[in-house]
Amino acid sequence: MNFTIVLFVSMFCGLILAQDNATGATETEETGETKSSCPDMHDLLIEFGAMREKLTSVETRLKESENQILEQRNKERTKVIFSTAVAQGEKHVGPFNTDITLSYKRVITNIGDAYNPSTGIFNAPVAGVYYFTIFYTAGGNREGKLFLYKNNDLVVMTSDHITQYDGADNGGNAVFLQLQQRDQVYVRMAANSHVWGNDYYTTFSGFLVTQM
Incomplete structure (x- = not known):
């Protein structure tokens, strides 16, 4: 869901810039505000990338925990x-x-x-x-x-x-x-x-x- 929002915002930002270039609009206070939102998009992408790395790390730890639990269960099944x-x-x-x-x-x-x-x-x-x-x-x-x-x-x-x-x-x-x-x-x-x-x-x- 988050990556879909990022993609949508990126496309929206790109459309605004393309429209400005096509109409030859001069930099005004309004367009300046619009363009200033595009650098924020770069920061969002960096933040989401960091979140993705954290999620990958959590998934790895969960997998290791599952393997340890399975190993312990196998040991408990051994009765002598x-x-x-x-x-x-x-x-x-x-x-x-x-x-x-x-x-x-x-x-x-x-x-x-x-x-x-x-x-x-x-x-x-x-x-x-x-x-x-x-x-x-x-x-x-x-x-x-x-x-x-x-x-x-x-x-x-x-x-x-x-x-x-x-x-x-x-x-x-x-x-x-x-x-x-x-x-x-x-x-x-x-x-x-x-x-x-x-x-x-x-x-x-x-x-x-x-x-x-």
Whole structure:
């Protein structure tokens, strides 16, 4: 609408000047006032140009804000939550003569399908901060010892020593981990140690706190 008005005024100013030239009109106070309005037109064009630049800048910022909102919404849609338990037909798992990766066969929750019950390994689907917990119950006549790994690095552990007077031992630990996409997290059981199974006693859980 503004640019239409500017164009109309410009044409009107041009018609007046053309009429003055055709009639050979001398400069009078009236024509002087008419001509003086034409320089004002130049100032208006400059002002509207500045307004257009401001509008373009605002549109750019709005577009950037929209992209940020869409990116945040995509992050919020990423849900990663899992909770598992060691499932064994017998009461306990182990002992073994070497460290083993525990395979938690009973999948209680696996939103996002990031945990693989066949391998016992959690694979991070997106980069972010995750929270993991490990808990176990074991007989007191043998040591219970679990390690939580990120890729090839030991992060936290939980253990309890052998006791002759305690029929059962419990242990647990938890940690926040910053992971990159495809990082792996899993639990290893130490050689010559054991844990109880039976679907309920020994668990491995985790969830995505925030995507990065």
